[in-house]
Amino acid sequence: MKKYTDIHKLSDNKFLNLFKLDALTDTGRKFDYFFVSRRKAENIKILTDDMKAEGVVIYPIWKENPDKIVLIRQYRYPVGDYLYELPAGLIDGDELPKEAAVREMKEETGLDFEVYDGGDDAYRRPFFMGAGFTDESCNAVFGYASGTIGRDDMEDTETIQVVIADKAEVSRILREEKVSIRAAYLLMHFLHANRENPFAFLEG
Helix, strand or coil, rough: CEEEEEECCCCCCCCCCEEEEECCCCCCCEEEEEEEECHHHCCCHHHHCCCCCCCCEEEEEEECCCCCEEEEEEECCCCCCEEEEEEEECCCCCHHHHHHHHHHHHHHHHEEEECCCCCHHHHCEEEECCCCEECCCEEEEEEECCCCCCCCCCCCCCEEEEEEEEHHHHHHHHHHEEEEEHHHHHHHHHHHCCCCCCCHHHHH
């Protein structure tokens, strides 16, 4: 059953736009439903029915010590505060998710990123971010971070602090700090990971 009669684009922004659906309930009652998308109007997912990801989230184990993970503490304007997150970013054009992850890791932290390709590919497919308000989906990319933290490639619109955290600090962050949901769930895996095989949870 088609649950809308028309779609209206309500903004014109380079990165994110507001849409209104002339939506229908199961009984056929009309109501307004609003959502945002990073896609052009003709390619929003309600029209294409695809799951191709717009972005990546990076799970970067610290290569020198697999009992540590690289986090960022980033100022987020909608909440007016800093959130603990995993490095992340948008996929540019025809980039593969792992290519976007390497680039974004360098831009946000200055660190190098070595992609881990083992485990079940099912855990690398796109998953939706918050389908109540956006059609955006995201790939997780797993691997090892190394190198020296730097700010040379960071955009001036981003306020980011890089944190290399051990399990005690991650546990504290999850209990006491503001944390993004996708980071929180992946960090729960990190707390139970074995340093000899930190990606064992990808085996399925």
